[in-house]
Amino acid sequence: MLQTLDASREFSVASLKNKLIELTYFRPSYKFGWNNWVPNKVCILAWRSELERLPVLTELAKRNIGTNSVLCPVCGDLEETVEHCFVTCGLAQSVWQAISLWCKIPSIFAFSIRDLLAIYKYVKFPRKKTKMFHAICLVSFWCLWKVRNDIVFNGKMVSVVNLVGDIKALSYLWVKNRSGEMSISWDDGCGFKV
Template sequence: MEMDRIPTRDALRKRNINIEDSLCPLCRSEDESTEHVFTSCFIASTVWNGISSWCKIPSIFAFSIRDLLEYHTVLRGSDRKKEAVQGIIIIACRCLWRSRNKFMFSNSPIRMDIVISEVKALGFLWFSYRSRHKGIEWKDWISFVNM
């Protein structure tokens, strides 16, 4: 994502692949680039607002992929919370891209509440089993306490 290697319409066009319509299929307001899909698209903005609210952190406003990936460094709080937010942002990017692909290839509508629920579930699995901060309960994770 940071190296702009995700096959967005803009990236495919730069690789000389004939793309008739380069607009974002989700919002139809700008060309579909990596920056747009993950930071400025209405879908992404709504997901970032939902995640900010859930994690009880200031709103996530990212103007670039770098801003998004470094957001956790400006947070106040414990290292545990910063690591959790970093992982959640990465998982959310994956979920956004997956939802975009479902929309593109299966004509499946994007529901932001489903995307956020998927981020919560995958984030819990990662944080409780793969991070160095094991042992969090689902009820604590879902309310984002003890971070």
């Protein structure tokens, strides 16, 4: 007998998508991970991105807030959704690739913002290093959004090298100052190298 996913008794891509969303969003184990080694504003941005509550162009267009195009202002290839900003945009993918190389973990392949926010749970680092890695991921969200806003509002050019440099510098500054671990250095304590 043909298995169906909803009351319509017909298989459809939409019903499959709805079922996946239902399974994902009501998975009881999911909980946003807060991290006090970065400022609250950094955690809140990542938290809002997971809830798709950021003023990206597709969201503004839904509210009839004027914009000529909803194409991503960074790559110009696809519509700018929250997920696109952090997961599928070429710039975001370059950043996650750089972070995985820097932190010496396998390449990051994410299908959703939630995947990105959960990577730290699977990296198998010691406790402090895990928290540091999580902080770096949150700072990456912060810096990607900042660069996106610089492009939209200030017409600035973007450079992956500069962006990754900012992520490293801000992560180091915030973690060192907020962790109480004044001896932390990217070169020894936790093994990351700037």
